[in-house]
Amino acid sequence: MSQITAEATAVDDKRPLTALDRCDSCGAQAYIRVMIGESELLFCAHHGRRHQEKLAQVATGWHDESARLAESHNV
Ligand SMILES: [Zn+2]
Numbered sequence: 001m002s003q004i005t006a007e008a009t010a011v012d013d014k015r016p017l018t019a020l021d022r023c024d025s026c027g028a029q030a031y032i033r034v035m036i037g038e039s040e041l042l043f044c045a046h047h048g049r050r051h052q053e054k055l056a057q058v059a060t061g062w063h064d065e066s067a068r069l070a071e072s073h074n075v
Pocket residue numbers: 023024025026027028043044045046047048
């Protein structure tokens with residue numbers, strides 16, 4: 001189930017997600033970008049996880065910055 005992260009690290013050099021990137025499902029700040037061919041989807045950590053299983057079957061890249069959420073808890 002977690003194979004996607006290992007495969008997707010190759011495309012992790014894409015631009016980082018910013019506060020302007022919003023979840024396609026709820027509009028919260030996006031922490032996960034999913035590439036599917038030429039197009040990309042943005043998700044917050046919550047929806048990224050929720051859709052991960054289905055998206056992993058079609059995704060060509062996976063950029064996950066949700067680890068930054070845990071760090072920001074210290075602020
Ligand atoms: Zn969301």
